[in-house]
Amino acid sequence: METRKLLMIPGPIEFEPEVYEAMNVPTKSHVAPDFIESFGRSLEMMKEVWQCPNGQAFIIAGTGTLAMDLAGANLIEPGDKALVISTGYFGERYADLLKRYGAEVVILRAPVGMAVPLDIIENELAGGDYKLMTFTHVDTSTAVLNHPEQLGALGIKYDILTVLDGVCSVAAEEIRQEEWGIDVDLTASQKAIGVPPGLALLLVSQKAMKIWEKRDTPVGNYYADWTNWLPIMNAYEARKPSYFGTPAVNLILGLEASLKIILEEGLVNRFQRHQDMSSLFRSGIEGMGLKMIPRHMNLYANTLSAIFYPDGINGGKFISKINEAGVIVAGGLLPDLKSKYFRVGHMGRVNADDIQITLKAIEYAIGNG
Amino acid sequence: METRKLLMIPGPIEFEPEVYEAMNVPTKSHVAPDFIESFGRSLEMMKEVWQCPNGQAFIIAGTGTLAMDLAGANLIEPGDKALVISTGYFGERYADLLKRYGAEVVILRAPVGMAVPLDIIENELAGGDYKLMTFTHVDTSTAVLNHPEQLGALGIKYDILTVLDGVCSVAAEEIRQEEWGIDVDLTASQKAIGVPPGLALLLVSQKAMKIWEKRDTPVGNYYADWTNWLPIMNAYEARKPSYFGTPAVNLILGLEASLKIILEEGLVNRFQRHQDMSSLFRSGIEGMGLKMIPRHMNLYANTLSAIFYPDGINGGKFISKINEAGVIVAGGLLPDLKSKYFRVGHMGRVNADDIQITLKAIEYAIGNG
Numbered sequence: 001m002e003t004r005k006l007l008m009i010p011g012p013i014e015f016e017p018e019v020y021e022a023m024n025v026p027t028k029s030h031v032a033p034d035f036i037e038s039f040g041r042s043l044e045m046m047k048e049v050w051q052c053p054n055g056q057a058f059i060i061a062g063t064g065t066l067a068m069d070l071a072g073a074n075l076i077e078p079g080d081k082a083l084v085i086s087t088g089y090f091g092e093r094y095a096d097l098l099k100r101y102g103a104e105v106v107i108l109r110a111p112v113g114m115a116v117p118l119d120i121i122e123n124e125l126a127g128g129d130y131k132l133m134t135f136t137h138v139d140t141s142t143a144v145l146n147h148p149e150q151l152g153a154l155g156i157k158y159d160i161l162t163v164l165d166g167v168c169s170v171a172a173e174e175i176r177q178e179e180w181g182i183d184v185d186l187t188a189s190q191k192a193i194g195v196p197p198g199l200a201l202l203l204v205s206q207k208a209m210k211i212w213e214k215r216d217t218p219v220g221n222y223y224a225d226w227t228n229w230l231p232i233m234n235a236y237e238a239r240k241p242s243y244f245g246t247p248a249v250n251l252i253l254g255l256e257a258s259l260k261i262i263l264e265e266g267l268v269n270r271f272q273r274h275q276d277m278s279s280l281f282r283s284g285i286e287g288m289g290l291k292m293i294p295r296h297m298n299l300y301a302n303t304l305s306a307i308f309y310p311d312g313i314n315g316g317k318f319i320s321k322i323n324e325a326g327v328i329v330a331g332g333l334l335p336d337l338k339s340k341y342f343r344v345g346h347m348g349r350v351n352a353d354d355i356q357i358t359l360k361a362i363e364y365a366i367g368n369g
Numbered sequence: 370m371e372t373r374k375l376l377m378i379p380g381p382i383e384f385e386p387e388v389y390e391a392m393n394v395p396t397k398s399h400v401a402p403d404f405i406e407s408f409g410r411s412l413e414m415m416k417e418v419w420q421c422p423n424g425q426a427f428i429i430a431g432t433g434t435l436a437m438d439l440a441g442a443n444l445i446e447p448g449d450k451a452l453v454i455s456t457g458y459f460g461e462r463y464a465d466l467l468k469r470y471g472a473e474v475v476i477l478r479a480p481v482g483m484a485v486p487l488d489i490i491e492n493e494l495a496g497g498d499y500k501l502m503t504f505t506h507v508d509t510s511t512a513v514l515n516h517p518e519q520l521g522a523l524g525i526k527y528d529i530l531t532v533l534d535g536v537c538s539v540a541a542e543e544i545r546q547e548e549w550g551i552d553v554d555l556t557a558s559q560k561a562i563g564v565p566p567g568l569a570l571l572l573v574s575q576k577a578m579k580i581w582e583k584r585d586t587p588v589g590n591y592y593a594d595w596t597n598w599l600p601i602m603n604a605y606e607a608r609k610p611s612y613f614g615t616p617a618v619n620l621i622l623g624l625e626a627s628l629k630i631i632l633e634e635g636l637v638n639r640f641q642r643h644q645d646m647s648s649l650f651r652s653g654i655e656g657m658g659l660k661m662i663p664r665h666m667n668l669y670a671n672t673l674s675a676i677f678y679p680d681g682i683n684g685g686k687f688i689s690k691i692n693e694a695g696v697i698v699a700g701g702l703l704p705d706l707k708s709k710y711f712r713v714g715h716m717g718r719v720n721a722d723d724i725q726i727t728l729k730a731i732e733y734a735i736g737n738g
Contacts, residue, residue: 028376221593222441
C-alpha cells in the first residue's frame with residue numbers, strides 16, 4: 001500500500017483517530033436512545049464551542065454552502081436589504097445566494113488580500129436601511145481574516161442581523177458569538193470542527209430566531225426551512241425521538257467525538273495552538289522568501305495560508321512536487337488569480353511536526369521546480 | 370458490550386461490511402485522483418442500477434427530502450401545474466414542497482392502504498394542463514407500492530414530466546427508468562442503496578434536463594440549483610477535478626462499494642431476492658393472524674411492510690417487546706393512524722435468517738404483550 005500523504009488543504013483536513021472510531025460502527029436507528037443522546041449532546045456542545053449558550057443549534061446533512069443557505073433563506077424576505085462584506089470567493093457566493101431569495105444586495109469588496117475598512121462599512125450601514133450583513137471570518141479563497149467582534153458591534157449599533165460565515169474558522173479562530181452579538185455563526189464539518197464532510201452546522205441567536213418567526217412570507221427553500229428542522233433540534237435536545245429527514249447518523253457520532261476533543265483541549269488552548277502553528281508556518285514561508293496574499297499582519301488567518309508561487313514557476317508542477325514530497329496542498333480558488341497562488345490549511349489537530357513536514361515539502365518543490 | 374440488535378426499520382438498514390470498510394479510511398481530498406475515480410464510477414454505476422443509461426446522475430450531500438427538493442425546485446416555475454399522487458405521508462410532503470416553488474398543486478389521495486386508480490389519474494391529466502406529476506414508488510408511511518411503469522406511460526401519453534420518489538425502492542423494487550419514461554427517479558443513501566444516511570441521489574432524463582435549461586426564472590432554492598451542481602457532476606464523470614461544495618467523501622466511498630455489490634448480485638437477482646424475502650415475511654405475518662395496511666396483493670411493497678398491531682395491544686409496549694427479542698422495528702408514521710400500526714423494513718442485504726429472526730421477535734411480542 002502507498003504511504004499516505006499528509007492532507008494540508010483547507011478541508012477536508014486530517015481528523016482525529018477517535019472521530020473515525022466513533023463513526024465506524026454499524027449505523028443505528030435515528031431514534032435509538034443512545035443516538036438521541038449523541039445528537040442532543042452534540043447540539044449542547046456546539047453552544048459551548050461557539051460560545052453562544054442561548055443560541056439555537058442546527059445540525060443538518062449537507063455542505064457548508066447549505067449552512068450559508070440555512071441562514072440566507074430563513075432570514076431574507078423579498079425586498080430586504082443585505083450588505084455583503086466580501087474578502088473573496090465566498091463573499092461573492094453569499095451575495096448570489098441572498099439575491100436568490102429576493103434580497104437587494106450591496107457588496108463592499110476588499111481588494112485582494114485586504115479587508116474592507118470599518119469606516120466604509122459603518123458609512124454604508126448608516127446610510128442604508130439594512131436588515132442583514134454577512135461577512136466571512138476567514139475567506140477560504142484568500143486566507144484573509146476579518147474581525148467579527150468589530151463587525152458584531154456595528155451590527156448592534158445599527159440594529160441589523162449579522163451573519164458570520166465561519167466555515168474556515170469555527171473551533172480554530174476565536175469567536176465569542178453571544179458576547180460579540182453575532183446572530184448566525186455557520187460552518188461545515190470538514191474544517192476545524194474536525195469531522196468528515198457532510199454536515200452543515202450553525203448557531204442562531206434568539207434575536208434572529210424571533211425575526212424569523214415573524215416572517216410575512218414562507219421561506220423560499222423547502223429543505224433549508226427552519227420550520228421543518230426547529231422541532232427536530234428541540235426534540236433531540238430534550239432527548240425525545242423525532243423525524244423530518246433522516247440525520248446523517250455516523251457523521252453525527254463523529255461530530256460528538258470531535259466536539260468532546262475540542263472541549264477537552266479547551267477553547268483558549270485550541271485558539272492559541274492555531275496561532276502558534278500559523279506563526280510557525282508563516283515564519284518558515286517568509287524564510288523562503290515567499291509572499292502571502294493577505295497584505296497585513298492582522299489579516300493573517302490562523303487556519304489557512306494563501307501563498308504566491310515563486311516567480312516564474314508553473315503552479316501545477318509546483319503543487320505536484322509538494323505532493324511528491326508527501327504533502328497535499330490546494331491550488332488557488334479566486335477566478336482571476338488561481339494560477340498564481342496555492343493554499344495550505346493548518347487547522348484542527350495540526351501540530352508542529354505537520355508544519356515542519358509541510359515546510360520541507362515546499363522547500364523541496366522550490367529546489368526542484 | 371451489549372449484543373447488537375438487528376435493525377429492521379425502513380432505513381437506515383443493515384449495511385454490508387464492505388461498505389463500512391470502504392468508508393473507514395482517512396478522508397481524502399475531494400480532488401485527489403483516486404477520489405475523483407470513485408465519484409465518477411459511482412455516477413456511472415448509478416445509471417446502471419437506475420436502468421437509465423442516458424440520464425444525468427447527481428450525488429449531493431443531504432437527506433432524501435433534499436433529493437425531492439432537487440427535483441421539485443429545479444423543475445417547477447411559479448404558476449406551473451403539478452399533480453401529486455399521494456399514497457401517504459411523503460406524497461403530502463411533495464405537495465407542500467412543490468407549492469413552495471409556486472406550483473399550483475392538485476393532490477389525488479388514495480384511501481389508506483390503497484392506490485389511486487389509473488383511470489382517475491388519467492382523467493385528471495386529460496382535463497388539466499399539467500407540467501409535472503409526482504408519485505411515490507413505495508410510501509414509507511404505508512408500505513403501499515405504486516406501479517411506475519403505468520404512471521410513466523401516462524406521463525408519455527400526456528407529455529408531462531414524471532417524478533418518481535424512489536426513496537424506499539431504488540435498488541430493491543424493479544424500475545427501468547429510461548424504458549418506462551420516468552423523468553426523475555430519486556432516493557437517499559440509507560435505504561436499499563445500502564449506505565449510511567447523508568446522500569441525496571437522483572437520476573434525471575435528458576428531456577427533463579432540457580426543460581430545466583429553458584427555465585424563465587431562476588431556481589428558487591440556491592443549494593439545490595442544478596446550475597451549481599451540473600458542471601461538478603460532469604467534471605467528476607470526465608475524471609476532472611472541480612468544486613462547488615465539498616462532497617461527502619467517506620459516504621461516497623461507501624456508495625461506490627455498495628453500488629459494486631448491487632451490480633455484482635445483478636438487478637434481476639436482487640429484485641427477486643426482495644420479492645422472496647417480502648413473501649416470506651408476509652406469510653409469517655399472516656400466519657400470526659396480523660393484518661397489513663396495503664389492502665391488495667398487488668399493493669404490497671417488497672422493501673417494507675406496514676402491519677396493524679394485534680387488537681387491544683399497546684403499540685409502544687409491543688415494539689419494546691420486539692426490541693427485547695433482539696430486533697428493532699419502527700412505529701407508525703401517518704399522523705392519524707400512527708398508534709395503530711408498526712413498520713418493518715426488509716431491504717438491502719436482508720436474508721431469510723433476518724426474516725425468521727424478525728418473525729420470531731414479533732411472535733414473542735404477541736405471546737408476551
